[in-house]
Amino acid sequence: MFEGILVGLATVLTIQNLLLVFAGCLAGTLIGMLPGLGPISAIALMIPITYALDPASGMILLAGVYYGAIFGGSTSSILINAPGVAGTVATAFDGYPMARQGKAGKALTIAAYASFAGGTLAAIFLVLLAPYLAELSLGFRSADYFMLMVLGLSLVSAFAAEGEHLKALLMTILGLMLATVGTDLTAGVQRFTFGRMDLIDGISFLLLAMGTFALAEAFMMVLKPSQSANNSLPTTDLGLDRQEIREIAPVVGRSSVLGFLVGVLPGAGATIASFLAYGMERGIASTADKAQFGKGSLKGLAAPESANNAACTGSFVPLLTLGIPGSGTTAILLGALIAYGIQPGPRLYIDQPEIFWSVIVSMYFGNMILLFLNLPLIPYIAKLLTIPRTFLIPLIGFFSLTGVYLVSFNPFDLQLMLYIAVCAVILRLMTFPMAPVLLGFILGGMLEDNLRRAITLSDGNASFLWERPTTLCLLVLTVIALMSPLLRMLMKSALKGFKDKQNASRL
């Protein structure tokens, strides 16, 4: 294995390749920053260029673009609350509040470090465990994915402010309802399209995210200027002190492991990984820390960022070991690899180890160069927020509108987004949280598809819910997650009772 890594390093480490990865990272970051253009489009745009290169150089360029685009997506989430890809929604929960507190630079630094650490740890897991994990990725069936989505939904309480659980729940249901618009996969029937061709493919994630987050935020800035970003605060505070590093290091570790494992599953992916990591961290945080979540918590930013990147690397496990693309991005990469004459699969590791290793080493280099490239750029990127509000608000409007339009070229989408943004503003003025809408929307589609598949596969029996150990485990976890506030309360009172008794007996 060590030899393999050295071979990979030797193929990858040339001046040309280093320049390519640098160019790839820069292009990826720029493309990723535009809402609507995520890793998939960035890689699809770059693939024709890579045909002129040899496989190792081509892969290294694509790796740079890939990680760059993911990081770019986080940037727009943090700075202007515009998560362009689903994987960076959770980043906005705490990243954007940090930016509003004038800590944009610090938030970007944490995002960069957490992404890097997540990617690095996941790359190590990939090298050490890939052959064994192929089993895991095939151990998950539709019923298990369904339970995983339910577990994801049960985290909704994590996104609710104190005493606002009912509102969060209502918003989740709204998200689930929006997810049903369009052609239903299982029966091929059109639902809630009102006979409009524009709605046949459903509401796009980007449109909803831009409407409820970015555009609504721009409206809120106009309506309530006092609550928006404070420009007078310095944004130069970039470094992390030792205390902060100590605080987020375990978070990054845990989230990377979780993210990697979720990424390995072909039907899950980075979005669920980031939500689960966010929910988990909030669940195990101390009461004081918990109150910070959603208001600019360092942990709340580091968790989804590292999980997101770890999951992206994890999705290479089924691709490289089984030849199965588990996500849109890996499907495109599979095409690129095959165009080079590389056939991913269990034999790749044995037959062509130098290619296997150069793919992994190049992924790793993409990740590393990105860190070195972006750290010096962060102060400049963060300066975006020092633009006067009179420019910043139209700029957010411009980016969210063009972002949505450039993906679909459909004016109807702009109308719909505007209506959604207006509704979102009204709901936000009544202190309804918006994150659960997106959570319900993202998980809703997958939840329904997997549930209906599971029911079809079990011939209509509900027994799929407990028949398999994996499903049962997830079911138990979900129940625990839902009951945890209750359990904690019971435990507290029991403990109190016990202490009282002790005190009484002492007397």
Next chain:
Amino acid sequence: MKPIALTYITSLFALIALFSADIQCAERLDKVHFLIPAGPGGGWDGTARGMGEAMLKSGTVSQTSYENLTGGGGGRAIAKLIETAPRQQNTLLINSTPMVVRSLQGIFPQSFRDLKPIASVIADYSCFVVAKDSPIKTFADAAEIFKQDPRKLKAAGGSVKGSTDHFILARALELAGGNPRKLIYVPYDGGGKAMAGILTGESQILSTGLSEALDMARAGEARIIGVTAPQRLTDAPDIPTLIEQGYDLQFANWRGFFAAPGLSDANYENMMLTVSDALSTDAFEAVRKRNGWTLLHHEGSEFYSFLERQEQEISVLMRQLGFLR
């Protein structure tokens, strides 16, 4: 504002300009504009861009541009081509068999008759796949299991119920003596996840396009037990056809190009010529090989009657199988 920030912003604008530069029109056919009814990265996109690459490299045209227009199951791109026909004199719309299926289902009101069919270029045959350790060795094995208990043969597919993946397998099982309406079809979100479905063992057989299945089957985890090609393919000679196994089922999922309605005769001829020229170049051969496509060239009126024939076949199939009333 610091110069670097300016650089970022100007780059952003440049990128946006790059994307919007797609909208153009000209009189001569040294430019070709491809209209793709799906996002970047899919089958339609790959075919259109591959074709464009071949045209540029061989010098048949001097400029190509691409426009991805998603929505309405592909219907929005068709609608746009018809609405803006006078301005689309050198636009080629890429499409494939699902267009015929979706017009039949009434998902969009237009059909190929509302456009000017130029040429089909490649074919992707359908095929059936099982996991490498599956007891199913031939299609007869699968049919036998199905006839004993349809619930024992769950069929995975990467597309929605009622699509070609679904009814081709139903038709093959009918030819083997089973009741096609009893087939339990389990749709997944894309071919990759459907493949994972047979590898986890939750479904027993996968019905999908050959080029997609080959990419994954070459990894050694799955076996292709039958393809709907008329004879064995030179690129994949070990895959048995359904015909040689005694099931008379032939089906080509074509991909081809259409022009706007009301195109002048001169332009129509020019376009057919441009496409057929591009097909015979080495550059296209390289693209074709790289993607594992099979050449299927019908042009003009021949393409039109091919489409009519396929529409007839598909509508009979779909009616028999209960997908159309």
